Structure formats: C-alpha cells, structure tokens
Amino acid sequence: MDMKTYMLEKRRIINDQSKSIINYSIFDFNYVPENPLIREETKQIIDAFLKYEETNISINQVIFGSRGSGKTLMIKYLEQLFTEGSSLNILYANVRYYSTSFKILAHLLNLSSRGLSLSELYNRFREKYNSKTIIILDEIHLWAPKEKQRELLYFLSRDKRNYMIFMLSNDPRFLNDIDQSVKSTLQPELIHFRNYDAHEIQKILDERTASGLKKVDAGINSKIAAYTVREANSDVRVAIKSLFYWATQGGDSIEKCFENARRDIYVDLIADLSDTNLLILKAASQISDKFAKKVHMNYVDIARSNREQPCSYVHFYNQLSYLQSLGLIMMLSTKVNRTYANRITILCNEKIVHHVYKLRYK
Numbered sequence: 063m064d065m066k067t068y069m070l071e072k073r074r075i076i077n078d079q080s081k082s083i084i085n086y087s088i089f090d091f092n093y094v095p096e097n098p099l100i101r102e103e104t105k106q107i108i109d110a111f112l113k114y115e116e117t118n119i120s121i122n123q124v125i126f127g128s129r130g131s132g133k134t135l136m137i138k139y140l141e142q143l144f145t146e147g148s149s150l151n152i153l154y155a156n157v158r159y160y161s162t163s164f165k166i167l168a169h170l171l172n173l174s175s176r177g178l179s180l181s182e183l184y185n186r187f188r189e190k191y192n193s194k195t196i197i198i199l200d201e202i203h204l205w206a207p208k209e210k211q212r213e214l215l216y217f218l219s220r221d222k223r224n225y226m227i228f229m230l231s232n233d234p235r236f237l238n239d240i241d242q243s244v245k246s247t248l249q250p251e252l253i254h255f256r257n258y259d260a261h262e263i264q265k266i267l268d269e270r271t272a273s274g275l276k277k278v279d280a281g282i283n284s285k286i287a288a289y290t291v292r293e294a295n296s297d298v299r300v301a302i303k304s305l306f307y308w309a310t311q312g313g314d315s316i317e318k319c320f321e322n323a324r325r326d327i328y329v330d331l332i333a334d335l336s337d338t339n340l341l342i343l344k345a346a347s348q349i350s351d352k353f354a355k356k357v358h359m360n361y362v363d364i365a366r367s368n369r370e371q372p373c374s375y376v377h378f379y380n381q382l383s384y385l386q387s388l389g390l391i392m393m394l395s396t397k398v399n400r401t402y403a404n405r406i407t408i409l410c411n412e413k414i415v416h417h418v419y420k421l422r423y424k
C-alpha cells in the first residue's frame with residue numbers, strides 16, 4: 063500500500079471513530095458518573111455518615127483497596143450525595159498534594175500557612191468547622207515520612223468536637239507507621255474494597271460507553287474487562303484507558319490498546335512515586351545482582367548526591383514492600399552461602415524509571 067492510500071484510509075478510520083465519541087469526559091479519571099457501580103461496601107460508609115449525622119457518634123474509618131478499586135470515586139460520589147439535605151460538612155484533601163499536617167490544614171482553610179504555627183492553624187480550623195465535620199484524607203500512605211507524629215490525626219481524633227476522619231489508601235502498611243499514641247485514639251474501623259471481578263468492570267465500561275460513545279462493538283468491553291482482571295490487577299484505570307485507545311486509535315486491535323493502556327498507567331505510576339520510592343527504584347536499577355543491602359547502600363548515595371535525606375534500612379524495607387504491592391518490583395529470597403538474602407527484581411521498564419528520575423533530578 064502506498065503512503066497516500068495508507069494516510070487516506072487511516073484518516074477515514076480515525077474520523078469514523080472520533081465521530082463515535084459523544085462525550086470525551088467519560089475517559090477522564092476524575093469523572094464522577096451519574097450512576098457509578100455501587101459496591102456492597104459502600105453501604106457501610108453511608109451508614110457511618112448517617113450515624114454521625116444523626117447521633118454525633120463518630121467512628122473513624124480506613125478504606126483499603128488496591129489501585130483503581132474505586133475508593134476515591136466512591137467517596138466523591140458520596141460527597142455529592144450528601145451535599146443536599148445534610149448537616150454534615152465534608153472536607154477532602156489528597157495527601158499526595160498536601161503531605162503534612164500544615165499543608166492539609168492550610169488547604170482545608172484555603173489559607174497560606176506562612177507565619178502561623180500548627181496550633182494556630184488548628185485553632186482556626188476549629189473555629190471555622192464548629193459543627194459535625196467529616197475529614198477525608200485520600201492516599202494517606204503518602205504522608206511525608208519526615209512528619210512522624212502525624213499531628214493533625216492526633217488533634218482531630220482527640221477533639222471534643224467529635225470530628226470524623228476517613229482515610230483512604232492502597233497501602234495497608236501506613237497504619238504501622240502511625241505513632242502508637244495516635245493509633246490508640248484513632249481506633250479506626252476498616253473497610254476493605256476487594257478487587258472488582260470481570261463482570262463488574264464490564265458493567266463500569268458499559269455505563270461509560272452508554273453515556274459517551276455512539277456505538278461499541280459487542281464483546282469489546284468484556285474482553286477489556288477480562289484482560290484487566292488477569293493482567294492489571296483489576297485496575298479500572300487500565301480498562302478505561304484501553305477503551306479510550308480503542309475508540310480513538312484507528313483500527314488497533316484490542317490487545318494492542320490494552321497493552322498501550324497498561325504501559326501508560328505504569329508511566330503514571332512511576333511519575334507519581336514519592337521521591338524516596340523513585341530513588342529506591344533508580345538505585346535498584348543500577349545494581350547488577352540487586353541484593354537489597356547493596357541497593358540500600360546505593361540508594362543512600364544517590365539520595366545524598368541529590369541533597370535528600372536518606373531513610374533508614376527499616377523504612378527502606380517497608381518501601382520495598384510498597385513497590386512490590388504496586389507491581390513495580392518483586393522480592394525474592396535467595397540462598398547465599400549458608401544464609402538467605404533478599405534480591406529485587408524490577409518488573410517495570412527501567413527506561414521509564416531513568417526518564418522520570420532525570421526529569422525530577424536533573
């Protein structure tokens with residue numbers, strides 16, 4: 063086929079497909095559908111909201127679930143559901159962007175935190191929110207490790223105003239990092255969002271298709287759903303992105319669209335890592351036998367050369383488990399002489415790690 067024929071043919075396909083999209087916003091990860099698929103666990107959250115609204119009894123909650131299991135979406139949906147006819151103030155902060163007590167409070171008060179002490183900021187918070195208030199802290203595992211005390215959690219959980227705290231995370235180990243004194247006043251209830259099955263992911267895709275696409279070939283959504291469960295740990299973001307590629311990338315096979323979507327999500331995942339985690343991955347990529355001890359030594363060097371305070375071996379180890387839970391690395395115990403040592407295998411494309419590192423540090 064000559065290039066002109068190829069170009070004309072491809073243009074026709076792309077034109078046809080983009081005409082089939084009525085609403086691009088359905089592909090936006092922050093889009094809140096009118097009728098999201100409601101998981102059973104949501105009732106537990108609604109009950110907690112209602113109980114607090116009616117009786118002022120607040121029980122703090124932790125919502126766990128792997129990436130793309132709908133934690134953020136569900137809480138945003140409930141926030142909307144409770145805007146009308148409710149006496150509750152519902153506040154939301156994502157710890158990814160506001161990673162210390164200071165920053166969270168300043169954000170919730172819409173203030174600059176300059177020149178104020180933490181207790182002054184907190185007093186302002188109390189004055190402003192003097193009635194029933196739910197504070198949602200999303201991606202709480204990204205709390206800056208340097209703020210060990212997590213003072214805001216301590217203040218909120220001891221406050222006579224009975225604030226209610228909702229903590230969302232895909233990394234259950236963050237609870238271990240919280241100071242014992244804070245943990246004992248928080249006493250959170252745990253809600254676990256299990257991974258979606260293929261049928262549920264298909265329903266989510268069908269709902270988006272119905273509100274955003276003119277047509278979709280039968281069987282596409284169920285294929286994407288099956289791949290997502292099998293190869294992307296049920297992360298609905300991968301499913302939505304695959305559908306997007308399928309709808310916009312003239313004639314690519316569904317397998318290719320899925321692969322591209324999965325690769326993109328890895329890029330996002332690595333780009334979103336905390337500095338410590340990114341440096342650990344970078345350090346691992348430079349050590350040929352990848353024994354954890356050597357990687358840690360290399361990590362300390364790299365952190366120092368970038369004027370970052372390196373974390374301890376224990377914390378480093380916790381971060382390795384986190385990277386493993388994200389599917390970026392795998393830990394294997396290998397016999398060395400007569401003892402066992404842990405070795406890291408990098409599961410993602412190392413080029414992406416180098417690229418993100420260069421963008422952030424050079």
Ligand SMILES: Nc1ncnc2c1ncn2[C@@H]1O[C@H](COP(=O)(O)OP(=O)(O)OP(=O)(O)O)[C@@H](O)[C@H]1O
Pocket residue numbers: 090091092093094095097098099100101127128129130131132133134135136201231232266298299302
């Ligand atoms: N029940 C659902 N109905 C409709 N869309 C959903 C549902 N669950 C998840 N999604 C969609 O999947 C994508 C990922 O969901 P969400 O951002 O809520 O995941 P998460 O659990 O917060 O992940 P992370 O741990 O990475 O923050 C979003 O675009 C969201 O709209």
Ligand SMILES: [Mg+2]
Pocket residue numbers: 133134135200201
């Ligand atoms: Mg989320």
